[in-house]
Amino acid sequence: CRRLVLQTRWRNSDLDEYDIKALIGRGSFSRVVRVEHKGTHQPFAIKMMEVEFPEGREVCTTELTVLKRVSHPNIVHMVEVFQFPHRVYMVLELATGGELLDRVVSKGHFTERDATKAIKMVLAAISYLHSLGITHRDLKPENLLYYHPGSNSRLLVTDFGLAIVDTSWSLRTTCGTAEYMAPEMVQRKPYWSAVDLWAMGVISFIVLSGSMPFEDDSRTKLYRAIMRGKYSYSGDPWPCVSNLAKDFISGLLRVDPSSRLTAEQAQQHPWVASEAATSSCTNLHRSFPSVGIHPVFLWQRLHNKRHLIKHTGKCDLFYIYILNAVCKTKAALLLIKPAVN
Structure with a gap:
């Protein structure tokens, strides 16, 4: 040994x-x-x-x-x-505080300021990793865990099985979870650490709205949407979300990786740096107070996990998470798609 x-x-x-x-x-x-x-x-x-x-x-x-x-x-x-x-x-x-979205769900009342506090911690980790030449390549809410259940807990980036060290040259390998992949990775073009910032844009979109910016049951259509970089700020809760928050997401979800915000620039963005000081304290997930995240989005996360299993052979206790989340609300049981083997 x-x-x-x-x-x-x-x-x-x-x-x-x-x-x-x-x-x-x-x-x-x-x-x-x-x-x-x-x-x-x-x-x-x-x-x-x-x-x-x-x-x-x-x-x-x-x-x-x-x-x-x-x-x-x-x-x-x-x-x-x-x-x-x-x-x-x-x-x-040992991280005992649950996943990022667990915290959003359990909190009930979730504001832009809550979102920036979480995003700020993840960006600090990403900036540090990139300074060491490390690209995570699988950033998503499931890999972001709170150290303890308290409101002042650290948020931890975990699961480095798909990471790459020393990105002094560009990469071409397609890996990770489809809905979080950057356009250059989907197109199998050379890429570098900017793929992590695209994933942060997707995560930020999810945390603020409870929905995915890019989603489709068809992998081909999903990839096409990602490559076009077309997403919408229509529907709840976007009318209540500040322009600064939308500007932050737009800076991350840029198809051209060279124009995408770097981790350092993202940290310095006014919305993050001020912790949304000028934003309202509106509960962004008030439409589904017992869940916090739209129940259909829980189905989408289950679908995402099937994508990852098919692509990398990776599996975990995600299914138990979904069952727990669904059982917490009768509304979710009515809205969730049924036939899952």
Whole structure:
């Protein structure tokens, strides 16, 4: 067993010193369990990755490379690593506050200022990653987790299995989740870290409206819409959203990556920098107070996950999330599409 200790107090500890409490996630090449250190009773997450086969080994190597290199309050922190011939165990800080959209849903009342606080933290992480030559390539709400349930919690960027390190040359590989892919990636043109900013534009659109800027059951039509970069600010709650917020999104959802806002420019945008100080305190999701996000959007997220599974073979506890979200409201049960096997 090879050990790599990263800023940990337990330099002589081993896996036996962690008590497994529950399975909290599962993927094609990994499982995530909640654990407790027997000596300190401090909770952690252990990500167990299968590296016997090339695909799993590649994902694991990428994630390890990134997590060993980074140290930022808005990026999940790796405490230590245990490496065996066929399996790698990453000890990570445990995020218990739920996904970004979980927070939006549970909050009930959600304003532009709430949105900017979340977006500001993600942009800080992206700016830091890009300064190190790291492109995430799979930014989406499911990979943004709150450290704890409190209102002042840090928001953490997670899941670096598709990340790329050292983007001194352009890339062409298509990867990630279809609805968040930038036009240049869809077209298989050379791309660089600007794809992360496009994804941030999609995320910002979702957080403010509860709907996707680009969506279609047909992958071909979806890609066509993304390549055109045509989206709409019509319908609720957009009349209540400030022009500054729309300008911010428009700066990110530019088809030409060279004209797209960089992470640093996005951080300095007046809407983000001021935390929407001039915007109203209107509840943007008041139309669906018991859900916060339109129930049909929950269906779309399930559909998105099928796209990702088909493309990368990746799967997790997303289906349980959907069932939980749907069961929280009778309205969702009436609006959600039925036949899912």
